[in-house]
Amino acid sequence: xxxxxxLTNDKVTRVQxxxxxxxxxxxxxxxxxxFNLNDVGRHQAVAVxxxxxxxxxxxxxxxxxxxxxxxxxxxxxNRCGGLKVYQDPNLRERHLGDLQGIVYDEAPKMKLKAYxxxxxxxxxxxIPGDGESLNQLYKRCTNxxxxxxxxHRGERVVVxxxxxxxxxxxxxxxxxxxxxxxxILNVSVSVLHLSDPDKWVIKSWGDVSHxxxxxxxxxxxxxxxxxx
Numbered sequence: 389x390x391x392x393x394x395l396t397n398d399k400v401t402r403v404q405x406x407x408x409x410x411x412x413x414x415x416x417x418x419x420x421x422x423f424n425l426n427d428v429g430r431h432q433a434v435a436v437x438x439x440x441x442x443x444x445x446x447x448x449x450x451x452x453x454x455x456x457x458x459x460x461x462x463x464x465x466n467r468c469g470g471l472k473v474y475q476d477p478n479l480r481e482r483h484l485g486d487l488q489g490i491v492y493d494e495a496p497k498m499k500l501k502a503y504x505x506x507x508x509x510x511x512x513x514x515i516p517g518d519g520e521s522l523n524q525l526y527k528r529c530t531n532x533x534x535x536x537x538x539x540h541r542g543e544r545v546v547v548x549x550x551x552x553x554x555x556x557x558x559x560x561x562x563x564x565x566x567x568x569x570x571x572i573l574n575v576s577v578s579v580l581h582l583s584d585p586d587k588w589v590i591k592s593w594g595d596v597s598h599x600x601x602x603x604x605x606x607x608x609x610x611x612x613x614x615x616x
Contacts, residue, residue, distance in 0.1 A: 398542030400583045402591075403533065404440065405557060406464070406548045409433040410574045410604075411456035423456045429574065432604050433460045436575040437467035439598035440546060446471060447543035450536055452479040452550060460575070461548040478532035481550035485519020526556040533557060537582035554578065561588035575599065 409429035425433060440446065446468050451461035453475040465471040486502035487495055495503045505515045511522040520528075529549070536545060551572050558569035561580055572594055579591040599605040 400542065400581050401537040401540050402544045403537060403580045403582060404544070404546045405554055405578045405580060406436060406440075406460065406546060407551060407554060407572055407574055407576050408452070408454075408457040408460040408548055409436070409463075423454070425456055425459050428604055429456070429460075430463075431602065432575045432599065433463035434467075435598045435602050435604065436460070436577065437464040439577070440464055441467040441469075444544055446546050447540055449473045449546045449548070450476050450479065451548040452481070452553070453477050454480055454550070457548045457550060461546070464546060464548070476532055476536075478528050479547065479549045479553055482522075482525045482552040483515075483518065483520045485515035485517030487515060487519070488517070522556075525552055526559065529553045529556050530560045533580075534582070534586065541583075558590070558593070561590045563590075570594065573599075573605070 409425050409432040411423040411429055412426045449461050449465050449471050451457050451473050458473065458475065461473045465473050484506065486499045487506060490498055502516045502519065505513050514521045533547065536547065554572060555569045557580065573596050576594040576596045578593045581589045581591055596605060
């Protein structure tokens with residue numbers, strides 16, 4: 389377990405970014421009505437909630453409005469004194485355009501152009517069907533976190549989101565240009581300090597010590613293009 393000291397610098401916002409718990413799906417998509425947590429995910433959500441409730445006081449919880457993130461955030465909120473969860477669509481996973489709702493294995497056959505766009509490393513490549521490019525995702529979610537941070541200087545905030553988003557946040561905060569976020573597990577906790585003028589610092593990354601001994605550590609996904 390990581391011990392968190394109280395934040396005393398009123399010019400810094402301490403943001404704990406949590407990847408949503410495990411949800412079973414074989415399709416891509418961002419519809420808020422889809423992808424509830426499965427049994428493993430619900431246990432994972434309880435574990436990360438227990439961890440966060442035992443640390444210093446949380447001021448606010450923000451979440452993507454997609455069900456798998458929102459259910460994780462609500463579990464945390466309940467364990468932390470019934471905090472309100474603020475839903476932010478800008479914390480959603482990357483919009484995949486024509487690939488929304490397509491079964492993974494069928495995507496190359498059904499939507500080849502969109503699939504190739506998803507596999508591209510080009511940051512300006514938009515996915516057909518009103519999907520986002522990596523740069524559009526980056527701008528959306530980093531602006532969102534900057535806005536959240538500016539509202540909560542000197543406070544501790546929890547943000548529950550998705551792999552694509554945290555990869556973008558890592559890119560923004562990393563001091564090593566081009567350094568990737570690496571494998572991200574469900575309910576991992578990453579700590580960022582945001583301060584004026586627009587300074588981001590990674591304090592810890594991808595911690596899952598709260599899953600040790602629970603039997604739910606190996607069920608995380610791992611930063612591939614089907615993760616979300």
